[in-house]
Amino acid sequence: MFVLSLRIALCLLLPFGAIFLLGAMPGVNLIWDFSNASGFIAGVLFLLLFAYTGRPLAQPRHDGKFFMALHRDLGFVAALMLAVHIVVMLVDEPLVFDQLSPGAPWPMVAGNLATLILLLLVPLSLTAVRKRIWATHQHFRRWHYAASALVVILTAVHMICIGYYSTVPVKAAFWSLLTGLALAYPLFMHGRAHTGPGGRRRHTAYLATCLSLGVLFAGLLLAAVYSVLGSVDLPL
Template identity: 35%
Template sequence: MFLILPLCAAYSVFLLCLWPYSTMHLSIAWEASMLCGFSALFFLLTLFALTGRPLPEPFFDGRFFLTLHRWLAWLFVGLVALHAGGIIWVDPQTLYDLWPSGAPGMQFGAAAAALAVVTPCLALQRVRRGLYATAAMFRRSHALLAMAVLGASVFHVVATRVHVALWWQVWMCAGIAVVACVLPVGERRLLARLPARHDGRRRRLHTAYLARRLAGAMLGVAACETVAFVLWRH
């Protein structure tokens, strides 16, 4: 599918920009955990672009985009868990940074991780129907929580200054976060102006399985690129 190539290219550029070669070399386990964190941030950004709203291309039904958004969200949560668990396993003293007297960057990272778990859970069908009276209320709440996760994540990446320490990296992270927050609104307005049909074509139905395959392919590519990147660094 044509979505795989742009996503993989964007992931490669994302790693190369936020992980310059001049940074310090640490253990393989540490760097793998850090790369899981950067991968989680990348998948979080893709969730703002692939919001579950049907796009003009691929011309599939809405279930495809909704399923893809859901699976990418769980991939994001899994990578956050690997990032946090790996860092704590390699350096247990990191837990001291979560105390009130700890570093603000680490505290924002912990808050982002907690919200990253809560947000997809609130989007589950049974929970959503029980908590929200209307779909509009859910969309607003979900968008606000997602922006809170993104803001806390970017502050965590910038404030810890483990790899993102150069001024252009900081501004790039801030710029990407702002664009990601505005993107769903612009996407919705743009799609509202587009015609509902394309030359009489109808959207392809029963494509949810393709979304699962695409998410699995993205996970495999991200894992391969992460391993290759760690080996290249060492």
């Protein structure tokens, strides 16, 4: 569990540091920076969900329900961080409502489409709903992967083409590479057995929920710290 928490923390911090802190752009203002950092963390979590797909992994040694709960709850956290990104921006800059129309610049259209697909993806993927729609789990998995792939591709277009934090070609290439790796991960890991010798801890799904809550608070804290750092003149 400790290793899993550390792995998730690193998966959040490394891309955040690479895009936001290396060759850092000047801060815009507290609210803009907080909102955009929240959106970025949502993007990282979307990619992370391709690694923690709900299939049991060899480590940590928890039962299948733990991994299902981890995927579901990290998905909720990603959706919440995206909601923070959108709502905070709209409240601070009502003119951004203008960017929600289909005639907005293409990077914004991509972001809006990704959000709309996500709004459908989350409720339709809940166990109670998906069992009524898809006859087999295989069909659901295919549809879920395709819709999620579309979300992360549109998110990448939004994040790279909207500019500012990721305008530098190296950063754009880095994010494209991360997106490509995330999309390929479930395809290449599909046939790999995720089981190891020995038993697994049962009834630990609540731990996944606690971990996801921790990720939510850590994400909000990271966005807040970045926005404060971006708004003060450091004696560098």
